[in-house]
Amino acid sequence: xxxxxxxxxxxxxxxEVAEDVATRLGYRCISREVLLEASERFSVxxxxxxxxMHDGPSVLERFGHGTASYIAYVQSALLxxxxxxxxxxxxxxxxxxxxxxxxxxxxxxxADLQTRILVLSGRENVGRSEARKMISRIDEERRxxxxxxxxxxxxxxxxxxxxxxxxxxxxxxxxxxxxQTAAQAxxxxxxxxxxxxxxxxxxxxxxSHLLEIDQNVTVASEYGNVLVYTKATDRGSGRLEERVEWxxxxxxxxxxxxIHTRPGRTSSDA
Amino acid sequence: MxxxxxxxxxxxxxxxxWMVRISFAEAGESDLGFDATGVELKTKLALDKVMVMKxxxxxxGNEQVEGGAAKAAGSPAEDRVGQKLRIMILDDEPIVGKxxxxxxxxSGFEVEVFLNPKEALERxxxxxxxxxxxxxxxxxxxxxEVLEQIxxxxxxxxxxxxxxxxxxxxxxxxxxxxxFDFIAKPFKPRDLKAVINKAALSLGHTGKLD
Amino acid sequence: MSVVVISSDSFCRGDEIAARVAEDLGxxxxxxxxxxxxxxxxxxxxxxxxxxLGSSLAFSIRPSRARKRRVTYFQASLISALSRGDVxxxxxIGHMFVAGVSHVLKVKVTADPxxxxxxxxELEKLPEARARDLLLxxxxxxxxxxxxxxxxxxxxxxxxxxxxxxxQIGVDSACKTIGQTARDVQFRxxxxxxxxxxxxxxxxxxxxxxxxxxxxxEVTARGGEVSIRSRPLAKDKRKRASxxxxxxxxxxxxxxxxxx
Numbered sequence: 001x002x003x004x005x006x007x008x009x010x011x012x013x014x015x016e017v018a019e020d021v022a023t024r025l026g027y028r029c030i031s032r033e034v035l036l037e038a039s040e041r042f043s044v045x046x047x048x049x050x051x052x053m054h055d056g057p058s059v060l061e062r063f064g065h066g067t068a069s070y071i072a073y074v075q076s077a078l079l080x081x082x083x084x085x086x087x088x089x090x091x092x093x094x095x096x097x098x099x100x101x102x103x104x105x106x107x108x109x110x111a112d113l114q115t116r117i118l119v120l121s122g123r124e125n126v127g128r129s130e131a132r133k134m135i136s137r138i139d140e141e142r143r144x145x146x147x148x149x150x151x152x153x154x155x156x157x158x159x160x161x162x163x164x165x166x167x168x169x170x171x172x173x174x175x176x177x178x179x180q181t182a183a184q185a186x187x188x189x190x191x192x193x194x195x196x197x198x199x200x201x202x203x204x205x206x207x208s209h210l211l212e213i214d215q216n217v218t219v220a221s222e223y224g225n226v227l228v229y230t231k232a233t234d235r236g237s238g239r240l241e242e243r244v245e246w247x248x249x250x251x252x253x254x255x256x257x258x259i260h261t262r263p264g265r266t267s268s269d270a
Numbered sequence: 271m272x273x274x275x276x277x278x279x280x281x282x283x284x285x286x287x288w289m290v291r292i293s294f295a296e297a298g299e300s301d302l303g304f305d306a307t308g309v310e311l312k313t314k315l316a317l318d319k320v321m322v323m324k325x326x327x328x329x330x331g332n333e334q335v336e337g338g339a340a341k342a343a344g345s346p347a348e349d350r351v352g353q354k355l356r357i358m359i360l361d362d363e364p365i366v367g368k369x370x371x372x373x374x375x376x377s378g379f380e381v382e383v384f385l386n387p388k389e390a391l392e393r394x395x396x397x398x399x400x401x402x403x404x405x406x407x408x409x410x411x412x413x414x415e416v417l418e419q420i421x422x423x424x425x426x427x428x429x430x431x432x433x434x435x436x437x438x439x440x441x442x443x444x445x446x447x448x449x450f451d452f453i454a455k456p457f458k459p460r461d462l463k464a465v466i467n468k469a470a471l472s473l474g475h476t477g478k479l480d
Numbered sequence: 481m482s483v484v485v486i487s488s489d490s491f492c493r494g495d496e497i498a499a500r501v502a503e504d505l506g507x508x509x510x511x512x513x514x515x516x517x518x519x520x521x522x523x524x525x526x527x528x529x530x531x532x533l534g535s536s537l538a539f540s541i542r543p544s545r546a547r548k549r550r551v552t553y554f555q556a557s558l559i560s561a562l563s564r565g566d567v568x569x570x571x572x573i574g575h576m577f578v579a580g581v582s583h584v585l586k587v588k589v590t591a592d593p594x595x596x597x598x599x600x601x602e603l604e605k606l607p608e609a610r611a612r613d614l615l616l617x618x619x620x621x622x623x624x625x626x627x628x629x630x631x632x633x634x635x636x637x638x639x640x641x642x643x644x645x646x647x648q649i650g651v652d653s654a655c656k657t658i659g660q661t662a663r664d665v666q667f668r669x670x671x672x673x674x675x676x677x678x679x680x681x682x683x684x685x686x687x688x689x690x691x692x693x694x695x696x697x698e699v700t701a702r703g704g705e706v707s708i709r710s711r712p713l714a715k716d717k718r719k720r721a722s723x724x725x726x727x728x729x730x731x732x733x734x735x736x737x738x739x740x
Binding site: 436437441444445446449451454458464465 | 666
């Protein structure tokens with residue numbers, strides 16, 4: 001089993017590469033479906049999820065509870081998708097949403113600006129000058145999003161296992177490279193790795209359901225034994241306990257679920 | 271770094287065979303050095319793999335191998351059954367065919383010239399061509415599409431792309447799609463002759479071009 | 481049968497990878513030899529040359545004619561070596577001097593910052609903070625060198641065909657990947673790419689020959705026909721240009737000289 005994420009600048013032929021890789025390897029190809037899945041599961045309009053995943057915050061705006069929750073919903077849907085089967089994910093922020101899974105093959109496809117302008121112009125029927133501005137705007141939003149939320153520049157090559165220049169290597173060359181690399185030992189998921197993915201998917205799923213009650217909740221899971229960590233001050237209302245009890249009976253894979261209290265500090269993500 | 275540091279040595283001694291071949295073309299030498307014994311044809315390049323096979327086979331006693339060149343016999347550009355090599359020239363600029371066709375015909379090739387890619391491809395349904403020299407950028411079909419269609423009709427055809435818009439990306443794409451060679455315009459006829467010669471040799475023909 | 485140029489971030493086992501890939505492909509492996517060759521061929525002390533290329537600890541970012549000249553000498557030696565084919569070059573800056581040649585594969589090898597820090601700590605017996613600080617500073621200096629000397633950031637991923645991060649991939653897989661890619665049909669030499677690198681070699685060789693007397697000289701070459709641009713030469717077409725023309729015509733591979 002293997003999981004491949006393909007990050008790409010807009011209009012960089014990354015989708016074409018992802019689809020060809022998936023076809024060649026017989027993997028599922030996932031992108032926008034995770035947004036649709038998250039939208040249905042958590043009853044949030046898809047456009048809001050897209051906004052949360054794509055746009056950097058404006059000067060007057062900060063990443064609020066809504067954005068963090070929406071990102072968690074998408075992450076949950078994505079993890080649910082990849083835990084079942086070999087997959088190629090080419091949607092937004094794969095290298096971040098799946099960063100906790102070792103052995104994911106993280107690929108970035110880059111293209112010359114002129115190439116991207118041509119692709120956009122052709123696809124959206126706009127002039128080159130307009131296309132250049134659009135690309136610049138999209139790039140800037142994505143970089144802002146990544147820096148603000150995760151403190152990383154999506155263009156930093158050290159975030160990926162492979163960075164492939166599509167103009168120079170070509171789509172076919174990129175597909176060959178990715179398929180050859182995915183077959184190599186570090187990226188073939190062991191049983192241990194698969195179990196860890198199951199646990200991570202479960203932890204993120206539980207956390208997604210708890211975020212609206214406690215923004216700072218963290219969740220860990222091991223063999224289906226789920227531990228929920230919250231601040232002491234957040235336990236007063238009893239809503240968390242109610243929700244946890246509900247989750248125990250409604251989310252598959254939970255063997256046991258407990259709430260633990262952290263003394264006063266806010267926590268980082270699970 | 272490698273433990274052994276090779277001495278810099280003489281430049282000429284490191285000069286690969288494909289470089290020598292271009293030198294010959296530029297110097298206007300009529301004899302491009304492909305004699306019957308093939309002794310000087312030894313080269314390391316995949317493009318010229320047939321040449322290595324040829325020299326090895328000649329040492330073994332002139333045995334015929336797939337892709338290797340036959341022992342020279344008869345007139346130039348003739349294979350062992352006496353058939354001439356068939357070359358198609360496809361370029362929407364008439365001057366290209368006008369310049370190349372007489373030279374190649376004189377060298378013993380059977381040459382057909384086309385200005386229109388669709389007509390050229392239709393012709394390929396009627397007759398097999400050993401070598402196709404095609405422009406890259408044409409109005410109705412581009413060179414890559416022509417290349418793909420030619421190779422779908424006949425896999426052994428050696429397709430040589432010529433273009434005034436040569437870039438790294440286009441060259442690599444052409445190779446990925448199966449092109450035999452890729453030449454930037456402007457070029458001298460003798461440059462193209464050198465490539466055609468290589469193509470001919472790779473098909474098992476002696477390629478002594480005048 | 482391509483040419484492979486590998487640039488590696490420091491403490492990424494770049495030397496080991498270069499040696500193994502070269503052996504796998506049957507190529508000559510070159511690195512510091514190019515600097516040594518340029519030093520010998522053009523009569524520049526090796527340490528001065530290394531300073532100009534940013535390879536020395538004592539390197540200065542200050543632009544100067546001497547630096548420009550020495551970089552030109554390095555480029556000429558490098559392209560001369562690469563134009564012979566069947567060669568793998570490993571160095572920090574070489575990838576920026578061979579553009580537009582389709583049979584040259586340019587690869588960058590990197591690793592997660594924590595791994596590089598850990599390796600440096602182990603090899604140089606440094607505390608973590610010091611190791612990290614040094615890596616950051618050296619990376620920044622190299623980036624600045626590229627921008628000062630060449631006007632572009634040669635550390636950016638877009639300068640390469642492929643960037644490989646060793647942290648997960650590992651040295652063995654990285655070597656295999658580079659070797660497989662180098663053998664790919666798209667990196668096969670063709671008439672166009674052979675001519676491009678030959679023209680490039682000729683232009684660099686002539687420029688290296690002229691740059692001491694004509695620091696602003698630019699040279700392009702196409703199939704033996706050479707165009708030379710330099711303000712002093714343009715101003716005095718008879719005397720200087722005539723002697724330069726004769727000099728250049730006497731150089732191997734030159735058939736015609738034009739002054740622009």
